[in-house]
Amino acid sequence: MRRPLRAHSYRTAAAVVLACGLTVTSQQAARADPPTLTRVRAQLAGLYHDAEVATDKYNAADEKVAAQQKRVDVLNARVKTAEAKLSVLNSQAGAMARAQYRGGWLPAEMQLVLDDDPATALDNASLNREAQQARHSVLTALSTTREDLRRRTDDASDELKHLKATRHTRKNEQHTIEQHITAAKKLESQLAAAELQQIAALDEKDADDAQTKWVSTGVLKKVGTEATPAGRKAVAYATRQIGKPYVWGAEGPNSFDCSGLTSQAWLAAGHPIPRTSQEQWRQLKHIPVEDMRPGDLIIYFSDASHVALYIGDGKIIQAPRPGRWVYVAPAASMQILGAVRPDA
Structure with a gap:
């Protein structure tokens, strides 16, 4: 999204x-x-x-x-x-x-x-x-x-x-x-293939520009590279879901929405967390983005309406929106609100 x-x-x-x-x-x-x-x-x-x-x-x-x-x-x-x-x-x-x-x-x-x-x-x-x-x-x-x-x-x-x-x-x-x-x-289905390709190219360019700007701040030199044992389990779970479709309100095993993916990943890691991105932002411990480590969650947009799992190297695994699948994306491809740590 x-x-x-x-x-x-x-x-x-x-x-x-x-x-x-x-x-x-x-x-x-x-x-x-x-x-x-x-x-x-x-x-x-x-x-x-x-x-x-x-x-x-x-x-x-x-x-x-x-x-x-x-x-x-x-x-x-x-x-x-x-x-x-x-x-x-x-x-x-x-x-x-x-x-x-x-x-x-x-x-x-x-x-x-x-x-x-x-x-x-x-x-x-x-x-x-x-x-x-x-x-x-x-x-x-x-x-x-x-x-x-x-x-x-x-x-x-x-x-x-x-x-x-x-x-x-x-x-x-x-x-x-x-x-x-x-x-x-x-x-969208009425657009020509060339139009759809142009839109996809614009989306990708925006994501790359945002990621480049974020990385240029030196943030990746500060973030952690080692996950906790629970964090590794959460990342492993999310990785296994790559390619599964986004579905409203779904929390597995065959499809997910954004917070369904993150909540189930951490449930698999032995740490139940709130079901929605807004409650994850409200209830979990806030940490500075530069202090993130793999397994932490990144919350997006001012209303905390989207969430993804940080996996390291400036990347996330997310369930984006209808018509898309769970995939790996640049962490700064959307407006970052902040980060939270489920196993603080």
Whole structure:
């Protein structure tokens, strides 16, 4: 994915703009001048960028729903456990009461008068009273705990409904963006082969220029070259995925989106990390780019909407965008926001 060059409001109308500007025959497309190609590239990049942002938001919403569902399940289990304990204690209390009734239970003071051993009777009465008080305290505490758990479960269930509604909204937004992507792909298919080659050449030139500028700062003389054992495992996993297609929301084993690839690489290395690029940027330890080492993640664009795995020698492995495959690319081919370290 290339750096977006248009505002969001401009992008949302990009499909219409492209439809007006590119509904041409192959012969007309072949005569398009470079500025037109530049504009088309910017518009397509904007569409792909918005689609990736929407997908990232959906993935984040989905992850929150899954976490909240686990919380609700745990609370429900705890409620059932408390209720089971209450049932047992209530049964024991009832059994004791029935036993005392059948045994002709007498008040403690009468037992003291009638018993041949007043000291033993006094001890027995005291023990019975303590047992009853202890059981009553436990029953009260368990009842309070059960009610508290029920309230928390209800609150958690309400939050789960809210998160599911948010996920549904994100899914609808993603669907709208995917419609734009479908239109963009259709328009791309109308370009002549020469046009597509020119666009690819412009993309490659931009990437090479950005990489050359980045390398000229001397950054590669500072970055680390040795990965940690976990970092090597993450790089090895990502390397095995090269050639697999990019698919929205996919996290393997046959296809990936950008953060699906990085999260699965580090899961394979024994370090689970957040699912989305934005959460990876928010939760993982930030490190200076010049302190990177193989296995670290590079986060791209100001909204942290893209992520790739740094593999050393100024290169990354990334899942770029629809229609592309997991591949090795120059680390500075996109706008770098920063770097994070999963195994800090």
